[in-house]
Amino acid sequence: MKDGHKTSKKSEAEAGQSSIGIYAVQCGECFKWRVIPTQEEFEDIRSRSVEDPFFCHKKPNASCDDPADIEYDATRMWVVDKPNIPKTPAGFQRGLVLRKDHSKFDANYTTPTGKKVRGPSEVASFIESNPEYKDLSVSDFSFWTPKIMDDTVPQTAKRKGSASKRVKTG
């Protein structure tokens, strides 16, 4: 039984935004993939997937008897998350940016003030300079990035990647 979650990404996704196009989780019983409509719901499931594994019946109106929502194949690029990444703190937004050569992702958080933080030390200095978030700690944030499934990376990805816009970050 796999307990990792996969997220799939459309290769034509806009550069810059969170580059994940579709979120899906695998049922622990029938192993079918169920599409999860929002990043927030997906992160909620992911944050407790070890102690509270996902099954089809946890999705409204779904059961293991229904056909899979989505199949794992090379029609789209798949990336795999590990379970139990902490749920993004309220007001923050977690983003993943795919490198142009499709080699890996970089994780970041957009803070409630609109600032982007890209690592634990930037989180620490954000909390330090914004005392209203002092209840948060660096461990509430994870810069772990999903594994890219090589067998689903489009042949043309490298070319496409280099043609995509560079993300300006501030």
Ligand SMILES: [Zn+2]
């Ligand atoms: Zn199922």
